[in-house]
Amino acid sequence: MSKDLLEMQNGLCYLEFCRQVGVNRILFKRLIQRFPDLNDLIQAGPKQIAEIVLGPPDKIRRIYAFFNNKRLQEDFAQKAQSAFELGIRAVFYTDPRYPGRLKEINGCPTVLFYRGQDIASIFAKEYFVTLVGTRTPTPYGKMVSRKIVADLAADSVVIISGMARGIDAEVHRTALREGATTIAVIGSGPDLVYPPEHNDLMEEIARTGLVISELPPGAPPRRQHFPARNRILSGLADAVAVIEASVDSGTMITAGFAGEQGRDVFAVPGSILSPLSQGCNKLIQEGAEVLTSASDILWRLPKGALQTRIEQAVRTAVNRFEPEDLLTRVINALTGHEMTLADLAVHVNLSLPDIAGILTGLEMNGLVVCSRGRYSLTESALCCNNS
Amino acid sequence: MAIRCGSVRSCALDGIKGIVVDIEASLLPGLPSFDIVGQGDSAIREARNRVYAAIKNSGYQFPSCRITTSLAPAWIRKGGSGFDLPLALAILIASGQVRQPDRLFCAFGELGLTGEVRGVPGTICRVACCLEKSLTPIIVPNANASEARAVCADGLITVGCLRELIDYLQSGRLPASPSIETSNERFPGVFSVEPLSRPSLALIRGQEKAVRGVQIACAGRHNILLLGSPGCGKTSLASVLPDLLPPLNHQEALEVTQIYSVSGLMRENEGLIRKRPFRAPHHSISRSAMIGGGSIPIPGEISLAHQGVLFLDEMTEFKTDVLDLLRQPLEERQVRLARLHHNVTYPSDFILIGAANPCRCGNYFEPDQICRCTPDQIRRHLRNISGPLLDRMDLVVEMTRLEADILPVCVSGRPNAGINPEDVAQQITACWQVQLQRMRRTGQHSPGNGRQRGENLAEHLEIDRQMLDQAAKMANNLKLSVRGYQRLLRVARTIADLDGEKAVQYNHVTEAMQYRLRLS
Ligand SMILES: [Zn+2]
Numbered sequence: 001m002s003k004d005l006l007e008m009q010n011g012l013c014y015l016e017f018c019r020q021v022g023v024n025r026i027l028f029k030r031l032i033q034r035f036p037d038l039n040d041l042i043q044a045g046p047k048q049i050a051e052i053v054l055g056p057p058d059k060i061r062r063i064y065a066f067f068n069n070k071r072l073q074e075d076f077a078q079k080a081q082s083a084f085e086l087g088i089r090a091v092f093y094t095d096p097r098y099p100g101r102l103k104e105i106n107g108c109p110t111v112l113f114y115r116g117q118d119i120a121s122i123f124a125k126e127y128f129v130t131l132v133g134t135r136t137p138t139p140y141g142k143m144v145s146r147k148i149v150a151d152l153a154a155d156s157v158v159i160i161s162g163m164a165r166g167i168d169a170e171v172h173r174t175a176l177r178e179g180a181t182t183i184a185v186i187g188s189g190p191d192l193v194y195p196p197e198h199n200d201l202m203e204e205i206a207r208t209g210l211v212i213s214e215l216p217p218g219a220p221p222r223r224q225h226f227p228a229r230n231r232i233l234s235g236l237a238d239a240v241a242v243i244e245a246s247v248d249s250g251t252m253i254t255a256g257f258a259g260e261q262g263r264d265v266f267a268v269p270g271s272i273l274s275p276l277s278q279g280c281n282k283l284i285q286e287g288a289e290v291l292t293s294a295s296d297i298l299w300r301l302p303k304g305a306l307q308t309r310i311e312q313a314v315r316t317a318v319n320r321f322e323p324e325d326l327l328t329r330v331i332n333a334l335t336g337h338e339m340t341l342a343d344l345a346v347h348v349n350l351s352l353p354d355i356a357g358i359l360t361g362l363e364m365n366g367l368v369v370c371s372r373g374r375y376s377l378t379e380s381a382l383c384c385n386n387s
Numbered sequence: 388m389a390i391r392c393g394s395v396r397s398c399a400l401d402g403i404k405g406i407v408v409d410i411e412a413s414l415l416p417g418l419p420s421f422d423i424v425g426q427g428d429s430a431i432r433e434a435r436n437r438v439y440a441a442i443k444n445s446g447y448q449f450p451s452c453r454i455t456t457s458l459a460p461a462w463i464r465k466g467g468s469g470f471d472l473p474l475a476l477a478i479l480i481a482s483g484q485v486r487q488p489d490r491l492f493c494a495f496g497e498l499g500l501t502g503e504v505r506g507v508p509g510t511i512c513r514v515a516c517c518l519e520k521s522l523t524p525i526i527v528p529n530a531n532a533s534e535a536r537a538v539c540a541d542g543l544i545t546v547g548c549l550r551e552l553i554d555y556l557q558s559g560r561l562p563a564s565p566s567i568e569t570s571n572e573r574f575p576g577v578f579s580v581e582p583l584s585r586p587s588l589a590l591i592r593g594q595e596k597a598v599r600g601v602q603i604a605c606a607g608r609h610n611i612l613l614l615g616s617p618g619c620g621k622t623s624l625a626s627v628l629p630d631l632l633p634p635l636n637h638q639e640a641l642e643v644t645q646i647y648s649v650s651g652l653m654r655e656n657e658g659l660i661r662k663r664p665f666r667a668p669h670h671s672i673s674r675s676a677m678i679g680g681g682s683i684p685i686p687g688e689i690s691l692a693h694q695g696v697l698f699l700d701e702m703t704e705f706k707t708d709v710l711d712l713l714r715q716p717l718e719e720r721q722v723r724l725a726r727l728h729h730n731v732t733y734p735s736d737f738i739l740i741g742a743a744n745p746c747r748c749g750n751y752f753e754p755d756q757i758c759r760c761t762p763d764q765i766r767r768h769l770r771n772i773s774g775p776l777l778d779r780m781d782l783v784v785e786m787t788r789l790e791a792d793i794l795p796v797c798v799s800g801r802p803n804a805g806i807n808p809e810d811v812a813q814q815i816t817a818c819w820q821v822q823l824q825r826m827r828r829t830g831q832h833s834p835g836n837g838r839q840r841g842e843n844l845a846e847h848l849e850i851d852r853q854m855l856d857q858a859a860k861m862a863n864n865l866k867l868s869v870r871g872y873q874r875l876l877r878v879a880r881t882i883a884d885l886d887g888e889k890a891v892q893y894n895h896v897t898e899a900m901q902y903r904l905r906l907s
Pocket of ligand 1: 748749
């Protein structure tokens, strides 16, 4: 039996285990660590289980009965097999492939089901931004999503959304069009599509990105699933942006989770007369960042997304040098000084064309300005440099 | 009574082209008079007095009867003193003192009162025209011999006085041609100093960005604007330019020489002009001096700068209407001067170098000086140069006054180790070659990325789709206008050419970006 198939079977088993025996992640973890193959667990007697599980004999019996329910286990194996054939995989939170950001949050799902590309390589990417919004956007909302997503995509940020109607769909479609990786976090089993008209969209997302759910294959979309789903939406990302939302929408729940999870929350300001901007405006009132362009987000991404981006720009501009070293030299030279291009070239010992190229990169990223014939650092660069 | 007529061929000027003119003289009975018909200007009316004196003083009779001379075709306006010689000759033939020569020839030249033949403007254009019409021999004043020889090897007869010419026509005896040293070393420009004593590129220190900018401007024939306080070296930098440009090729040299010849700016014994012109008119210049003018239009500064450099120092001080006149020539590379009956077109294909202070007091770029201009004044300052003209400045370089500690190095004359003017010039020449090859593919015949315009810009510059998109993103990021984006592409192309790269690459675009116009 392949490892993936086994994971799937374990996943299904775990969810049923929670239902019958009670949610106990630690317990289940200890069990599957001891018996990686469920068949071994089935072979094991209550005694061996008792060695692992310290609890009343009643509980041990229930566990033993659960694992020895042949019909149940066969059912898992069969379900796992058919889900596997649909391309659905499962990943446990103990697995190194499990998204690291999600692990940080309170009540992260123990097992995730997903469809699409290799989960490890997708989550090896650097930056993740969740963009969500109303299911009934205004033209403004749609335009904003297209613009922001396109700009984020240009900087190879992975775009996450909820595959709902409206803004979510717009976000996914733009990301796909711009060739960005996109992840849909859905409120049903990964084999079901909701809303149904997004069938093609889901297939397309799976072709280059991921469709993720904490619900097992076959789980129907239920109203009560969606709020819980929203904690994954925000948990997977470095930052959450709300494009348009009314005050009491699910989107606001996502923003609330994002706040709790310590994610940066961005909101697109809108008309005070539009009900669909009231959610965003309220978020801004409560301290969310104002989102006016993609760079507002890029600035706040951890590990200096911008820094990396500049380094990349510099790398292409001056491939002969070590970009990190160069940047420090340029930034250091400019710290506290205004310099002409010629002075700077002498200071960092570069040819004029090279230094000109680097400065353009820095300028484009808002780190350097040129005024009155001299280059100097912007305030944001100074912050960047001090931190 | 026998008809007493004489006719001689000569050549008039229409722009820099020559037009063959028949000069006829007819002696008629009546009270003595001397009329010239055929749209001549005042110089031609005065020719009567010169011709009269010259004929008398050369030992001939001036016929005492009613003399009518005509310059045909009559529809074209003719000017200058070049018809003195043929007029005198026609009168002498008509009066029977000189036999009507049996072969065609063409003559022009001004007559002195003693009968000597003096040089006239536009000789090279007239000679070229006669050659085209196979109208030889061509009689040319001695003073214009060098110029004429530049386009014509045989069939030239140079004469010093009226008698010499008549001797030749009657007996076939060639006049003793004076030995003439042809010189073409002159710098056709406003410099009274010779090129050698002008600063060399290597001696310009501390303005590396500007030097690089000028280098790019030369390499791609881009217009460039130098911004900086007074005394930061804008003028000396600009004056280095002609040294960096490749020498004129034969065709270009012909055009330049023709323009200078028509303007009467050729010196004695000057042959083809080989060096590129550098013109630096003062900001008080009039409209007609800038683009050309007069009832018979003569070339203005923009044509005198043809194939070379037009340097406008204190550009913001020029009258706005004068600067606006530059727009059409900058697009079309020639200037059309409309006159009542016909238009004259002069070529005017030049690199425009503008220099301006960054603000009215000039201290805006200097941190240790006080600039008393208000932000609004600073914003408006460059607007003196109209937007459309600013749009045609591909490169903008900010220059700051040098720190005191670099100055001794500049004065010491120790050359800048990094810059060898000959290398730079060579690089630029190579760059022009590359551009010429590329431009031939799109049906153009002279190099210059700086003159590529319009919708097919990317195609002409051979920049691939992917790089265009990247450049567009950059332009978007730094808020360039559409024209700004086009300027960026042109400059990036030249930087790539200087680099010897076939394809424009990312670093070329990022460098080009630093030469954009930043309006404060
Ligand atoms: Zn000022």
